[in-house]
Amino acid sequence: MKYKNLIIEKKEFVLLKRYMNLMGYYKDETLLKSVKKLQEELGSAQIFDEADMPKDVIRFNTKITIVSQNGWHRTFKLVLPKDSDVKNDKVSILTPMGAAVMGYAESDSISWEFPSGEQILTIEKVEQDNQYININMVL
Template identity: 45%
Template structure:
């Protein structure tokens, strides 16, 4: 891990904690397990102000190119739950893939326990779009 632990911007951290608390972690047991792991990782995350946030860390609305163990590369965007759109590769933070990547940076390889089993995902590229401060944070 490039920075040693997850890095989250302060407002995004607060927002994420709120949606994890009210989501009940999800109905699906496997997704629930992934979100509980994210919640545990948040306990040791490095929380920073917007100005200190590295540009290569996956956060809300980041576009990330990831490579799976199978060799498949995919470009996705991690979004708040209400903005999810699977057809346009907009993945909710409340999905196993969204929760696996959030707070990691370009160059990191994430080992995550997905419903289909453990998988390594390599983060190839991270590009930033609008941050949470630029969007409505209402749940």
């Protein structure tokens, strides 16, 4: 891991904590495992102000290209649940894939549980398209 811990922007951290508190009510076991793992990682995350965020760290509205150990590639944008649109490659933070990549950096490898089983993913490319998130308007 490039930065030793997840790196999360301060407002996004607050929003993630709110989402994680709501997720305990979901019944999907894979999603619950993802949420629990993300919660654990958030416990040791480094929290940065907007101006100090490294450009290679995945956050909301980041376009990510990943490759799996099996060789498949995927490019998608990590979005808030209300903006999720799988057909247009917009993946919600409240999915196993979204939870897996949040706070990681370009070139990091991640081992994560998906419905198809555990996968090892490498983040090939990170492109920022960050927009101000008003956390009071989201939930």
